[in-house]
Amino acid sequence: MILRFPKKFCAVLALCGFLALPQGGTLWAVDDYYDFPGISSREKIEFERERKLCFFPLRNITGDSNLDFYSAGYASVLYSGLKSVVQIYDENALPTVIQHSFGKQDASPVSSLKEDEWDGEKLNRLKEGKIPLSVKKDPRYLSLRSEPFESESAPDESAAIPLAKKNNCFYTVTGEFERSSQEELKIRIFLRSFKDGSKKAFSHKTSIRRSYQEMNPLVVELKNFVLGKSTLRLSVRSESTLGSLVFLDGNYIGKTPLVRDDILPGLHEVRVTRDGFDDWKGDVDMRTSSKEIQVQLFREKKEGLLSVTSDPPGATVYFGSQNLGVTPLTKVPVKVGWNRLRVAKEEYVDSLKGVEIKKGENSEISVSLKKGDSVSYYKNKKYVFMDHTYDDFAIYSLYGTLLFYAGYYYFNLKADSVLEGARPMTNAMTLTGLASLAQSSPNLNTFTAAYLYQYNIFSQAEAKANYYRDLGGVFSQQRGFHGGFMLYGIAAMLALSVTFYWLGLDSETLDVGVAPVKTPYFVKGLENRPETETYARFNYRF
Known part of the structure; x- marks a missing residue:
């Protein structure tokens, strides 16, 4: 007891230290003491940006080994039909990181959200249509990457999920096929989602002889489900530059002339590019209707820009042997590459500089001239x-x-x-x-x-x-x-x-x-x- 008394006594003194000295004082709150609200940051959410769709061979349950080749063949046909889908829509995309605030929730946060940052309140306003955003910045639009696994053995129900985890698949396409009659096959496709573990079944009947050719209805049904939203039509044509590459929100979708019927509604960014030509970029509003775009690409000019200022002004600028004019010069087009810049003014020493001009960039040069004669100085x-x-x-x-x-x-x-x-x-x-x-x-x-x-x-x-x-x-x-x-x-x-x-x-x-x-x-x-x-x-x- 003698040894414990000092510890208890010290604890009582420490507790009294938190009491207000004036009569009627209250115990200090931890938030007030450490000012948590003052140093807190508001909630921030980071979302997934890409999902992977995996195709595995289908199980042959017909009992006829002569039909085993359809196992990997059906997976290949399904992959070929969906590999062009590069963008899907999910109203409730999964967050990858959630940063919670601490301290008093009604306190004003120290940091505010940037344009590409999200919290629950901002996300609700987006879903209510109060924030018009381009598809590239909207977290509900996700990139889709398809990959076939035709060399894998056809998985059954128990092996499908471990196989999907092994290959980091968000969606898995598995299934089976059996003979329903002498000349007919019945195909069942199972689409599993990592999001909630759900399994969506699709069925289709096809003849044995024309099995691959008759799978298009199944491909369309599976594609519409994965897209997550009704689609619109996008047509892109480029005069005199056929075969130009077309990118939608950074994803390659084909070559001109291009017609795609599986484009999700929204504010899209379209880029058309071809070697030797300047890129064409444009924002396309497809929130309510399909669009047709006619673009014209122009020959690429291997030029950059040069801006030169001098102290004192009024000096003549030579870019190699080319006279560019008198300072100040602002964004004068010149050829790309390294060259020598000479800034000359009477009664001042010429200034010589090596300058690199890069395509599409503005090189800014500032020169301070000295009094004197160039010939005697150099x-x-x-x-x-x-x-x-x-x-x-x-x-x-x-x-x-x-x-x-x-x-x-x-x-x-x-x-x-x-x-x-x-x-x-x-x-x-x-x-x-x-x-x-x-x-x-x-x-x-x-x-x-x-x-x-x-x-x-x-x-x-x-x-x-x-x-x-x-x-x-x-x-x-x-x-x-x-x-x-x-x-x-x-x-x-x-x-x-x-x-x-x-x-x-x-x-x-x-x-x-x-x-x-x-x-x-x-x-x-x-x-x-x-x-x-x-x-x-x-x-x-x-």
């Missing part, structure tokens, strides 16, 4: 040369070298091919061929005529080959060096490349000088001077 003269640098021309010359080398290779290859083509007809130009011709010739006249004929062919081929080699030139260990137009062009381009690069060098790029030898101790040389060495180094600036 001591390295390679930065000012007809809006191209000496380095640019050095690179261009290297490209020219490659072109001349391609010509050199081509003409030499052509010369070799001419000689190779004539070789089978000029055997007498070799010692073995000449001996063979002499043995096969009956007399001297025949030998002479055959030899002269082959010699004439050889001479013409050799002259043509020499002509090609004169154009290309020869440069090899076996044949030595024989100048030609292409070889001279290669040499000229290399010389120009070196020349342009050298012209772009100056004291800021190439540093040449003399420095003491880097040794632990300076060695005294002639006239009592430290030993030195000359040096040359490049200053790379990026």
Whole structure:
């Protein structure tokens, strides 16, 4: 008892601490003490956005194994009929996350709902039709993704639900078929929903011979049930651009010309796209009636926008070699890609910038100019040369070298091919061929005529080959060096490349000088001077 007394006494003191000191005071509420209402957030609900529809083979209960192929075949036909359904409607879509508020419920919440956030009150107003929303933002419209599982064995009643959980299926289509007469089959389809565990049954009779062709009524009945609402007709046509892709609320639904009779009513977003053309986008009101859309796609312009401001204003803007005008410039169309921007104003130093233009985007450039002269400011003269640098021309010359080398290779290859083509007809130009011709010739006249004929062919081929080699030139260990137009062009381009690069060098790029030898101790040389060495180094600036 002695040990317990202090604990009880402390508890009484702590309880009294919550009592108001003035007479008539009350016990403080926890909400008032911690200000829960002040830091609370209102209820928020996040909804599902997609459901998966799975098709499994049907069980063959006819007792005839010859009809087993229909098991996976029926599943394939049902999948083919419903795979085009990409959007369904459920008035009571399932919430995935519910964030409950705490504190006093009548208190004003700290945070308000954004446009795409939901609570119970806002959802009720949506269902009452007081909030007009596009289908893309309405949580009652869900994307549907269909997937066949034809390789699975046909599940029975007990295996259907575990199989659906394994494959993450919201809806499962299973069933069975049996022979109702000698030439007739009865098909029963079961559509299970993960939402409430319900099972909807569909039945259909078909002939054995035309079983697949006669399943359309069953497909239509199943599709209408999955859609969850009556549908309307949407027609999309595009002049001179047939085969354009059509997207409805972000879901691909086909190519133009397109006619779909299974579009849910609502405010839809339609996009028509095709490579090489600008997309067509539009909002289509299909709340009460079907719609026909005629769109025209225009050739894609690979352009972006450029806005330039300068301090002071009134400077001339050059985009590469193109004069864009005087600052300030606002959203001037220019070609996409990297280019050099030069902002120039008299009595100010030119500002040079690299700028990347992206298609459909506005690149904003702000430049502050300095007082001065551009030529004296940019001591390295390679930065000012007809809006191209000496380095640019050095690179261009290297490209020219490659072109001349391609010509050199081509003409030499052509010369070799001419000689190779004539070789089978000029055997007498070799010692073995000449001996063979002499043995096969009956007399001297025949030998002479055959030899002269082959010699004439050889001479013409050799002259043509020499002509090609004169154009290309020869440069090899076996044949030595024989100048030609292409070889001279290669040499000229290399010389120009070196020349342009050298012209772009100056004291800021190439540093040449003399420095003491880097040794632990300076060695005294002639006239009592430290030993030195000359040096040359490049200053790379990026």
